[in-house]
Amino acid sequence: MKPTLQAVADAVGVSRSTVSNAYSRPDQLSATLRERILDAARQLGYPGPNPTARSLRRGFVGSIGVLFTSQLSYAFTDPFAVRFLAGVGAAAERHGTSMLLVPLPPAVTDARRAVENAAVDGFCVYCVADEEWALDVIRQRGLPFVSTAARDDAGADERFVGIDERAAARSAAAHVAGLGHRRVALIADSVLPDAPAGPLALAGVDQVRHPTTRGRLSGFADAFAEVGLNWAELTLVNVPGNSRPAAAAAIAGLFDQPAPPTAVLAGSDVLALGVLDALAARPAHDRPPVSVTGFDDVPEAAAAGLTTVRQPAEEKGRIAAELLLDPPADAAAGHVLLPTALVVRSSTGPVPRS
Amino acid sequence: MKPTLQAVADAVGVSRSTVSNAYSRPDQLSATLRERILDAARQLGYPGPNPTARSLRRGFVGSIGVLFTSQLSYAFTDPFAVRFLAGVGAAAERHGTSMLLVPLPPAVTDARRAVENAAVDGFCVYCVADEEWALDVIRQRGLPFVSTAARDDAGADERFVGIDERAAARSAAAHVAGLGHRRVALIADSVLPDAPAGPLALAGVDQVRHPTTRGRLSGFADAFAEVGLNWAELTLVNVPGNSRPAAAAAIAGLFDQPAPPTAVLAGSDVLALGVLDALAARPAHDRPPVSVTGFDDVPEAAAAGLTTVRQPAEEKGRIAAELLLDPPADAAAGHVLLPTALVVRSSTGPVPRS
DNA sequence: GCTAGTCTCTGTATCGATACAGACTGGATC
DNA sequence: GATCCAGTCTGTATCGATACAGAGACTAGC
DSSP states (O other), X not given: OOOOXXXXXXHHTSOHHHHHHHHHOGGGSXXXXXXXXXXXXXXXXXXXXXXXXXXXXXXXXXXEEEEESSOHHHHTTSHHHHHHHHHHHHHHHHHTOEEEEEOOOSSHHHHHHHHHHOOOSOEEEEOSSOOHHHHHHHHHHTOOEEESSOOTXXXXXXXXXXXXXXXXXXXXHHHHHHTTOXXXXXXXXXXXXXXXXXXXXXXXXXXXXXXXHHHXXXXXXXXXXXXXXOGGGSEEEEEXXXXXXXXXXXXXXXXXXXXXXXXXXXXXXXXXXXXXXXXXXXOGGGOOOOEEEOSBOOHHHHHHTOBEEEOOHHHHHHHHHHHHHSOOSSGGGGEEEEXXXXXXXXXXOOOOOO | OOOOHHHHHXXXXXXXXXXXXXXXXXXXXXXXXXXXXXXXXHHXXXXXXXXXXXXXXXXXXXXXXXXXXXXXXXXXXXXXXXXXXXXXXXXXXXXXXEEEEEOOOSSHHHHHHHHHHOOOSOEEEEOSSOOHHHHHHHHHXXXXXXXXXXXXXXXXXXXXXXXXXXXXXXXXXXXXXXXXXXXXXXXXXXXXXTOXXXXXXXXXXXXXXXXXXXXXXXXXXXXHHHTTOOGGGSEEEEESSSOHHHHHHHHHGGXXXXXXXXXXXXXXXXXXXXXXXXXXXXOGGGOOOOEEEOSBOOHHHHXXXXXXXXXXXXXXXXXXXXXXXXXXXXXXXXXXXXXXXXXOXXXXXXXXXX
């Protein structure tokens, strides 16, 4: 068994407090005694104050949690998530804080417990699915958090960093509408909790649970409404999970329909790249000239020539962590909206006249 | 202030232990009492057992640390590191364990403290620079760890997962030597701790501190020794930091020398891609046909047509975490060597006859 | 010579839980 | 009716530190 602080105190013949001070408040004791204590500690093989005991007493941990409401391995697979993490990491580094990545088991009860048990001082909630329960647990614990998805019921004091999803999506859709496209498909991740992959009839956008997805779909709908196309006239395709192959599989069949879409607007670059994959998989003579847009502008998008909406991923992570680690005095400053920009590349073009 | 377990106990009129059992050992009390306790807890707003206090008493934390001896943000920038993390994440997920990413301050004293203070049950040490001090701290703390860099002084009981760096590097170099190249440059990250970027004269490979870099350079040297080229005849280029632009900058000047290398062997794909960048940056008429090899086979390598040595990145992370989280009874099984494969693409070709 | 103030260091309470031994209850067994 | 046992619950020690009030020693000032 490793020696404790008590053991060191006994060895030197001082009190526990003094040994504690030798480590944490060197100005509270003479330099010579401090040396004597540290020497004894070295000799005994004392590993320094136990982090857990220290955290308990001090009342804080020195690490922030990052929550992904999905598989943890997903976080490293999605390029946008990786950039976001890089931003969080950079801020954490500056503050000398660690990042705890908490995997969430599929069952909600287990997942709740995971959030309850995380030893952190606060959470950055990066959500890819329904997250209310997670926020509930965090509030229950009395921990601060920063959300990256705008929620309607957000308290005024709740910190947030994100973009105007709806306006950003609208800019992409307006671009496509401006090119003349009127047979349009929208593809998004987890439109409804347990909906199967493929086309999905939805009465209205407001049925979409996840605020980010809802915001983006609303934006798409807005732009087409302006050119006289209503929601029911748009084809909605659901993908369970934000992955390239899943998107490809979900949309593939659509291009064999009698009147296939001439444009596909995706809720993320990953999905858009999947759509491009699905098109590329078809024989060259049977490859309709479909315009495709993405969202995020991940590194891969440029290489693929994907028209997309750029949002500052790393910045988002950095600011999220910053808001958590050193909260602005002004509550209004705790609500940060980042700029977005439509990046037009080769994946969109005028509707073919055939 | 949030209520404690004690407060719940008082409210229900039972002992602390019973409340504790209500959460952690439901079989130790009647179902009705348990319900009564949980109800009271809900009503009081008790957030459930405090994770820190629980860890202290139980003696373990439920999270593993991942150590990068470099900037934390680097971990999310290097594609190989990201794949590695994905592997660790997948294993952690399966075990219901969290991952703590600990940023290391530049000063060694601060960095030591960071490792001392990390509340974890063990470490996966992913090292990109000199790491001995970190392992010392971990041993001092009496925590288990898994290293991914083979070290000469590794104890028999120390767990390891990695590849035969030397043999793998040799296979790449043998390929290049077989193509007839004899004017060869090697480029690697942090060959010597504070060496500047650019060509570096080094008496021998054994002067290289970092075992991974040393292993790879040795392998390169081996293959060329076999065709009669000794170490002094190879040009060594140092890059401080494993980054694409840094590699490009470090090597650029080399191609303007009287007898420029016809092949460049890089210690990593990231460096190799940097070398390709440096070549691509030259005007087409002044672009020597240089063969380039990398190491790792990151996703970008395939797109760039880079000849490289493939090693299973995600697997490495997964196994590292696995070895940590559920250590094999047999000590020998704690030492895992992963397979590698030379992947020949378009970036290497026969030496031009001019 | 006395009081005040500064430096060091000690002692005890506390952080918030869990482990474990033991006590009580009620029913089954002989 | 005594014994045993399983099922519940309590009490106390413990995990390993830090915070804070306070005690002695020593210097300084008047």
